[in-house]
Amino acid sequence: METEPITVSTPRPVRRPTLVQGWHELTFLHWPVDPDRVAGLLPPGTRPDTLDGVTYVGLVPFLMRDVGLGPGPGLPYLGTFCETNVRLYSVDDHGRRGVVFRSLDAARLLPALVGRLGIRLPYTWSRMRLRRENDVITYTSRRRRSTGRRPGPTSRTVVRTGRPIARPTALERFLTARWGLHVPWHGRTVHLPNEHAPWPLHRAQLLDLDGDLLTAAGLPPMTEPPVSVLYSPGVTVRFGTPSAVSAHR
Numbered sequence: 001m002e003t004e005p006i007t008v009s010t011p012r013p014v015r016r017p018t019l020v021q022g023w024h025e026l027t028f029l030h031w032p033v034d035p036d037r038v039a040g041l042l043p044p045g046t047r048p049d050t051l052d053g054v055t056y057v058g059l060v061p062f063l064m065r066d067v068g069l070g071p072g073p074g075l076p077y078l079g080t081f082c083e084t085n086v087r088l089y090s091v092d093d094h095g096r097r098g099v100v101f102r103s104l105d106a107a108r109l110l111p112a113l114v115g116r117l118g119i120r121l122p123y124t125w126s127r128m129r130l131r132r133e134n135d136v137i138t139y140t141s142r143r144r145r146s147t148g149r150r151p152g153p154t155s156r157t158v159v160r161t162g163r164p165i166a167r168p169t170a171l172e173r174f175l176t177a178r179w180g181l182h183v184p185w186h187g188r189t190v191h192l193p194n195e196h197a198p199w200p201l202h203r204a205q206l207l208d209l210d211g212d213l214l215t216a217a218g219l220p221p222m223t224e225p226p227v228s229v230l231y232s233p234g235v236t237v238r239f240g241t242p243s244a245v246s247a248h249r
Contacts, residue, residue: 001095003049006170010179010195012096014240021079022065023196024234025130025137027159027204029059029226030175033219038088041218042100043189045245046090046182049097051174057219058087058175059226061139061157062234063130067111071238081108082128084141084155086217089175090182092245096191098180102217105141105155119192120185126152135161136207137231143216155211161231162203172201175228182245190242196235204231 004011035048035055042048048055067079086102101121106112107128115123128141137159143152165172180193206229215221 001093003091003095004097006097006173006177007179008173008177008198010193012179012193012195012240014193014195014238016241017071017238018069018241019239020066020068020071021237021239022067022234023232023237024063024065025132026060026062026232026234027137027139027157028175028228028230028232029157029206029209030056030228031222031224031226033057037220041088041102042090043182043184043245045189046092046098046100049089049091049174051171055089056175056228057214057222058085058089059155059157059214060085060087061130061141061155064106064111065234079111081106081111082130082139082141083107084126084128084139084213086213086219089178092182092189092191094191094245096180097178098182098191099178100182102219103213105143105213120183121181124152137161141211141213153212153216155213156208157211158206158208159229159231160205160207162205165201165203165230168199168201171228172230176201176230176232183242185242189245191245192242193240194237195240196237199232199235202231202233204229 061084105126112123
């Protein structure tokens with residue numbers, strides 16, 4: 001089936017939300033990668049989504065706010081915490097584009113457990129902090145470890161936020177206008193749709209980057225600087241009802 005076009009708003013409006021979230025103070029870091037190198041990391045029924053023959057690996061730290069079930073309202077305390085995700089980009093046999101999370105580090109235990117056990121997303125409880133000084137944001141993360149194990153993966157990202165982007169490029173739209181997740185679910189793959197306002201994107205400058213979250217997620221080392229660094233003050237997100245994806249590749 002033909003892959004759906006890239007659009008600044010969702011092609012599948014959410015009429016009955018199952019989950020609400022606020023994504024705030026986000027930084028998007030992206031590296032190009034050969035689709036063959038990551039195809040085996042995607043769930044059955046999906047393949048790498050590409051732009052001009054290339055797919056991308058993303059590292060996205062941000063502040064989650066007001067997570068809640070159904071139409072909301074979200075929970076201001078339990079539902080607010082720092083998060084960092086490592087992500088790939090996918091398209092399924094129905095032509096729906098999406099995101100595949102290789103890891104999600106969250107600073108609050110209960111949402112991490114609910115995400116891992118309830119939605120089958122690879123959440124991990126981590127120590128995390130977001131600090132902003134004028135136009136410079138520092139995100140830090142250290143995954144908590146069990147007794148007797150080596151220290152967990154870490155991440156430190158420092159960016160300077162810049163001017164708003166009036167007209168995002170084709171690559172910037174490809175990396176951010178993603179209207180669903182592809183998630184393994186009890187032996188099959190499901191697509192979980194979402195909707196939100198068009199991303200308010202800003203230029204950003206990467207000042208420092210350190211850590212091993214990408215390799216800990218099974219991805220090849222990224223030896224070059226990211227080709228795309230973006231910032232967004234954020235959006236409010238509504239998730240819809242999941243639907244099955246056929247399981248063959």
